[in-house]
Amino acid sequence: MAETPLKPVLQKPPGYRDPNFPAANSGFRPPPRKPVLPPSFHPRKRRSRFCRVCCCSLCIFLSVLILLVLIGAMIFYFWFDPKLPRFHVQSIRMTRFNVTKKPDGTYLDAATTMRLEVKNPNLKMTYYYGDTAFDVSFGEGGDETATGTTAVPGFTMGKQSTTSLKVETKASNMLVADDVGNRLRNGHRSKRLPVNVEARTKVGLGLAGLKIGKVAVTVKCDGITMRHLDGGDMPKCVINMLKW
Known part of the structure; x- marks a missing residue:
């Protein structure tokens, strides 16, 4: 019996790709690996913990410090019971007050003597x-006319004491506007002329024999x-602390 002739093997055409096998260069790339850093580049956990x-x-220290300051202030307040000094105007006397109209303008001549009473109401503070x-x-009303400046030497006030200050100022042959001169003359005659006093000084405290530094104080009597x-x-009078 004659043998069946074998089928010839077909040759694959050039460029043929078997679909059952992925191509060697199909574009697939494995995920990149993280670079291995040397130990010197690793984050230091000890430094962050130290910070x-x-x-x-620091927060605990500041909190304790603030608490101690508040406690000290409360003890100081309840023990010494601090009070501000009190200023009052006792008297104002105008020894000279003339408003003169001249051909070249209106002139003011004024001499004023004032008494201010200062009280220290504290029992334990000087x-x-x-x-x-x-x-x-x-x-008044932003239309004041300055009539002089003077100075009083420094002084000390003991516990629960009162001091009277004499303040003398004068203005000689001072040129003013005509309407201002008329207003000053009319106010002086009717005794309704507003007089304003501003005192600038520095005040220090004495506690149990110790002196505490002076602070700027402005006193206004308007x-x-x-x-x-x-x-x-x-x-x-009104007292403004730390304000000039």
């Missing part, structure tokens, strides 16, 4: 005052008239 410990310690500068002016004083009033 956290330092921050926590006040030390430096040299005090006083400015005196007439008028809008005082002769009618107020003739009625027996002693206008109170």
Whole structure:
């Protein structure tokens, strides 16, 4: 019996790719590997822990410090019971007041003597005052006319004591506007001329024999008239601490 002839093997055409096998260069790439850093590049955990410990310690220290300051302030307040000094205007006397109209303008001549009463109401504190500068002016509402400046030497006020200060100022042949001169003359005649006093000084404290540094103080006594004083009033002045 004759053998069946074998089929010839077909030759694969050039460029043929078997679909059952992926191509060697099909574009697939394995994920990149992370570079291995040397030990010197690794983050140091000890330093971050040290920073956290330092921050926590600093916060705790500041909190304790603030708490101690508050406790000390409360003890100081309840033990010494500090009170600000009190300033009152006792009297104002104008020894000279002339408003003269001349061909070249209106001129003011004024001499003022004032008495200010200063009280220290504290039982355990002493006040030390430096040299005090006083400015005196007439008028109000931002239309004041300065009439002189003087200074009073420094002084000391003991516990629960009262001091009277004499303030003298004068303005000689000072040129003013015509309407200002008329307003000053009319106010002086009716005893309604507002007188303003501003004192600038420095005040220190004495506690149990110790002196505490001085701070800047401004005292203002505004809008005082002769009618107020003739009625027996002693206008109170306003004290501004740390403000000039």
